[in-house]
Amino acid sequence: MGGLAAAGLSLAGCGPATTALDSRTPVRQWNLFTGGDGARMVQMHDAYRSEHPGIDFRPTTYLWGNPFYTKFTMGAAGGRAFDIATLHLSRLRGMGPGTLIDPVPVDVLAEFGVTENDVLPNIWDKCVVDGQLYAIPLDTHLVVTYFNRDICDSAGVLDADGELIQPTSEEEFIDLLAAVKDVTGQYGIAMDTTGAWRQFWSLYRQLGGEMTFDGELGIDDDKALRVLDLLRRICQEGLAPEVSDAPGTPANFQNEIAGLMFAGNWEITTFQDAGMNFGMQPFPGIYGEALGQGDSHAFVLPHRRTPNDAAVRAAVEYAAWMLKNSITWAKGGHVPAYLPVTESAQYNELKPQVNYREAAEKVQYDPQAWFSGSAAQLQNEANSVFAGVHNGSVTPEEALERFKRAARKLINTPEPV
Structure with a gap:
């Protein structure tokens, strides 16, 4: 029974960060994407895995809305739940930036090709709390x-x-x-x-x-x-x-x-x-x-009781990769937050998405x-x-x-x- 219990903890993502059987860097990702969004997210994750054989990537999808946010709060408070998670930017300030959520190291994010200049100002500003970046925006919906x-x-x-x-x-x-x-x-x-x-x-x-x-x-x-x-x-x-x-x-x-x-x-x-x-x-x-109500999906880092620079670096690199490859996400209707994607020739060919691209500049959170x-x-x-x-x-x-x-x-x- 002890062996089964240990195996169960490992499968649930609550086991040790590394094991003797796998030297890859673990990245545990939590999200709330089901339906069409979920299918596109799986497609992107499959591509991410194929390009990152050194990452032990394990995403988990929970039910949209309160089931996810309850799980998020409990997991972040526990300190060992996930390495990176997706949430709505409108919920950022209420989910504990500085307590349950750690700041994003902007230097590491820039190293992987994402800076403030790559995101619309109205969206980037929503990711900043008390002068620190706490979220990496993926889109506007x-x-x-x-x-x-x-x-x-x-x-x-x-x-x-x-x-x-x-x-x-x-x-x-x-x-x-x-x-x-x-x-x-x-x-x-x-x-x-x-x-x-x-x-x-x-x-x-x-x-x-x-x-x-x-x-x-x-x-x-x-x-x-x-x-x-x-x-x-x-x-x-x-x-x-x-x-x-x-x-x-x-x-x-x-x-x-x-x-x-x-x-x-x-x-x-x-x-x-x-x-x-x-x-x-x-x-x-x-x-x-022409103003329309909306929100943004964004990536956040949980608070870590024990600092782990390697884990944070891997999580930030994952988020940057998702932004830079968000043309796949755009096909599902969302407007990518990463400007090099929305300003690309590929995006200009997406119809009718290109017809409401500018609405992201005026989204009303x-x-x-x-x-x-x-x-x-x-x-x-x-x-x-x-x-x-x-x-x-x-x-x-x-x-x-x-x-x-x-x-x-x-x-x-x-x-x-």
């Missing part, structure tokens, strides 16, 4: 507009280049949806009403809305209500389904129940595999600048708080409350008050890390 070219052509809403006409006001947007609905006979646009935060935050930021949590909630009620009323109106006028979840939204678009869709750029593979004739553009600038970010409680509360605006069960005013109460409760909750 954000809500964008999908459009069925055949339906939109019949609706007369394509320009001379065959791209979707961009609305610049509420009324132009409503007219666009109505024209598309006339062709589909059902809806103009599909959007995830159970994930209403994405649409809300995109439009709220376009209006210049801020949200702060410094002891008390800071929010512009007038701007928030204007956005919620637009979302209510779209559904009330039958231009979008009142209820549509994450799986149902792309299905509605693929089945031509709607000719447009708001969704994350990672849905691209679904429609390519289906052979659809579709295009993609940034989230429309209905209230001005969630407001800063330990309870904010991808799969965090603030999003969950907003999604739950704002879904009622879409289906008509609550008014915009009622929804806003419920959201504010939930946000204040989170502000008064002690930070766990």
Whole structure:
């Protein structure tokens, strides 16, 4: 039994860092990529292994969202869980930089070909906490507009280049949806009403809305209500389904129940595999600048109780390799953070990815708080409350008050890390 227990610990990645049977440098990587993302990550990892025979590389994938972040926190606190992990940049400050997460040695990162000049400033700055780099950004992923070219052509809403006409006001947007609905006979646009935060935050930021949590909630009620009323109106006028979840939204678009869709750029593979004739553009600038809610996947290093320069070096080299080879990742819809990739001839040939490349320069990360970010409680509360605006069960005013109460409760909750 003792021998079996020892073998089990080794298989679980909790055994000693090196063994007498394998002199290779171990790199244990944790991530939260499943589905299409997971398949591309496996493809990249296979290529990494073939080019690094001296590395004993062992990735582990956990369920997306809270299951992963709970495991991450426990593993990092234990001190022997992984050598490098992937997380959302919006969650970085709440996951213990300086306690559970160690700084990235920028000199080592530069040695492997990645510097501040290779990443968009707005993304690099998000990786810096108290003047130190704590994350290596892999990509930007954000809500964008999908459009069925055949339906939109019949609706007369394509320009001379065959791209979707961009609305610049509420009324132009409503007219666009109505024209598309006339062709589909059902809806103009599909959007995830159970994930209403994405649409809300995109439009709220376009209006210049801020949200702060410094002891008390800071929010512009007038701007928030204007956005919620637009979302209510779209559904009330039958231009979008009142209820549509994450799986149902792309299905509605693929089945031509709607000719447009708001969704994350990672849905691209679904429609390519289906052979659809579709295009993609940034989230429309209905209230001005075309700003869209989004996030970035990034690599972080766990805090080490015992310094291990060789292990850190190997982990940083892995992250740099992933950035430099992220053209594979781009094929799944995400915009690589590494500028030499997004500015390359290879990327320029990716359609329709190249059409929303500039959206990464304006990505709107969630407001800063330990309870904010991808799969965090603030999003969950907003999604739950704002879904009622879409289906008509609550008014915009009622929804806003419920959201504010939930946000204040989170502000008064002690930070766990």
